[in-house]
Amino acid sequence: MPARNRKPSIDPNRLPRHIGIIMDGNGRWATRRGMDRNQGHRAGSKAVRKVVRTCRRLGVSYLTMFAFSAQNWGRPESEIRALMELLGEFIVKEWQEIMDRDIRVVHLGDLKKVPVAVRRQLQELVAATRKNRSMTLALALSYGAREEILRTVRLLAGRVAKGKLNPADIDIDKFSGQLYTGKMPDPDLIIRTGGETRISNFLLWQSAYAEYHFSEKLWPDFSSQDLLGAIAEYQNRRRRFGLTDEQIDHRQAPEES
DSSP states (O other), rough: OEEESSSSOGGGGGOOOOEEEEEEEEEEEHHHHHHHHHHHHHHHHHHHHHHHHHHHHHTTEEEEEEEEGGGGGGHHHHHHHHHHHHHHHHHHHHHHHHHHTTTEEEEEGGGOOOHHHHHHHHHHHHHHHHOOOOOOEEEEEEHHHHHHHHHHHHHHHHHHHSSSSSSSGGGGHHHHHTTTTTTTTOOSSEEETTTTTOOTTTTTTTTTTTTTEOOOOOOGOOOOOHHHHHHHHTTTTTTOTTTTTTHHHHSSSSOOO
């Protein structure tokens, strides 16, 4: 079998607990094929389905997908409308499979600008899956990390102003707990497709120690094999969290009996 077709070797005991994905390249994928950009977004939804299924099969506990940023509201109205309609279709089509696969869906971001019909569909899906436990799928929709951090500062400042919180008691854990991801672990691996090497206002606080994988593949072309390759690369890295190699080795060494 040619090496390029061989599935990457994955250690099931060292999976990233939380994977975040910046899905980039739908528009360029369509443009290169002489298609309307909206056809690229539709093709991208198929890649979402494949990646979610693969993560669920592998046993990844948390998957966060950057579906629509706070800055994307500045795009042409026709594209925004098509994206929102596509999201509504996705919820309807995937509802039963999400339930069958015991996936809990949560939302990250500000829903106020999202069309009422789509907002209601998403809220109903979140409510319907709240007791599912096999995997958490977080949809970052109308999401921006700076906006999230500012929202958290305001929430904590409001509690301080009311005398319910001492500023000296605000630590990393307390701040993290007020983020949209408050009940989720920080991402271990963040993948960005489309050949770009920036993080575009995605999980800025939470990704302080995340490993990054940048793929040249445009999102509609990103396959399950590409995901496995990113995870295999992640497993070959050494995560130190500010410590030295010697400290890491000492922590991992088996204790003498």
